[in-house]
Amino acid sequence: MTEPVRKERSPGIKLLFASLIGLALVIPLMMVYALVWDRQSQSETAQTAINAGWGGPQVLAGPVIVVPFRTTETQNETGSDGKTTTRTVEVEKQLYISPTANRVTTSVKPEERRKSIYRSVLYEAQVTGKASFALPADLPRFGVTAETLMWDRAELRMGASDARGLTTGGTLTANGQPLAVQPGKGPAATGGQGFFAFVPWKGEGTLAVDYAFGLRGSRSLSLVPRGGQTKWDVSSAWPSPSFGGAFLPEKPSISDKGFKASYTVDKLALGQAPVSTDDQGAPAIDDGSGQSRVFSVVSGPGAEANSGQALAVTVGLIEPVNLYSKVDRAVKYGFLFIGFTFLAFLLFDIVAGARVAAAEYLLTGAGLVLFFVMLLAFAEVIGFTGAYLLASAAIIGLLTAYSAAVLKSWKRARFIGALLVGLYALLFVLLNLEAWSLLIGSVLLFAALAGVMYATRKVDWNNVGRREVEVQPAP
Secondary structure: OOOOOOOOOOHHHHHHHHHHHHHHOHHHHHHHHHHHHHHHHHHHHHHHHHHOOOOOOEEEEEEEEEEEEEEEEEEEEEOOOOOEEEEEEEEEEEEEEOOOEEEEEEEEEEEEEEEOOEEEEEEEEEEEEEEEEOOOOOHHHHOOOHHHEOHHHOEEEEEEOOHHHOOOOEEEEEOOEEOOOEEOOOOHHHOOOEEEEEOOOOOOOOEEEEEEEEEEEEOEEEEEOOOOEEEEEEEEOOOOEEEEEOOOOOOOEEEOOEEEEEEEEEHHHHOOOOEEOOEEEOOEEOOOOOOOEEOOOOOOOOOOOEEEEOOOEEEEEOOOOOHHHHHHHHHHOHHHHHHHHHHHHHHHHHOOOOOOOHHHHHHHHHHHHHHHHHHHHHHHHHOHHHHHHHHHHHHHHHHHHHHHHHOOOHHHHHHHHHHHHHHHHHHHHHHHOHHHHHHHHHHHHHHHHHHHHHHOOOOOOOOOOOOOOOOOOOO
């Protein structure tokens, strides 16, 4: 009587099982990806809590002179009988006069504050500036005549998008005469937030304006240029600035001791008239996150209707290492880690005869997924580089020891350990050389494919039961 013999799976079936288990591990990888997003969201919430009461990303606008004037408008009205009547009414509007030149100097003092394991970059900025104003000689061509302007109500306005940061006050002078500063009535680009003063000017000659104020904020500082020519000199001790917005600085200087940057924006680049009856709307701001957004401001008292979106230049105080961004990118390479490790196990199984069970594939994959959880957890506490070294060392040690038991050989286990060391080292390089990641990754995949082809060149993928042994019945 012949005893039943357990038939070994063919190489093709083994490849299928390894592939299915690898695909199943995509689910926990997606859960890790969601965990990174959740932790990043918690970090942003904590940063918002830190910034509360201090000041958010700040947008500066102004100075601008606003003068009311009266004009007539033709209005059409439809009566109850369906007839349309036309009448002329007198209305009051406002004329916005931009400076012919504006020179702004800003010194930014950064500060890091923490809440639990989270931190946010705050700053105190000292803003000083000189601006000059003059009415255009051809003012009537802009639809306004000088005699309709009510100069007794003329206002000089400065804007800061988050008025909570104006804790040290501000000063305004016109032709050397100090003005009484009042809160609110900032330009529309800052939602009416800021301060203003009534200015004793009749539109004759040139008006010289000096201003200075302190400002608290966080993450980024933006300036809305307007008028003839705007020059902005900004400096800070923060070593990792991000320059964004509609214009870039001229040859910025960046070092470990901080940065200096200078902007020059001409009226032709702005495409704005020197005077207008509509104010500019809120600008689009890139605060260093890499994504532009229309800046959201809470309209304060005196906020006026606006037309069009203002242009802005932005200096962001970003963190040197965005750990959530790097962990997020690392997770995207997780399937390659699983694929290369499973491929090594499969080759040892098919070529060298080491039997690897489905459960052993699954446990090994779980260890590889756990690396990304450990990386995220430790990175929030000790930083990305230290967390990467610690998590990779722990997983490499664990899987090397486990491979010795699975593959029945420490020599084979050392190969798995060397493979993992190479993969983790390569991933670290890819995370720090983002521009070269596609090139390096494609070359690596080509080398891996060539190695697998060479190692399996003599494998008969259709050979079923290559270790079957026929047992003869007893005589």
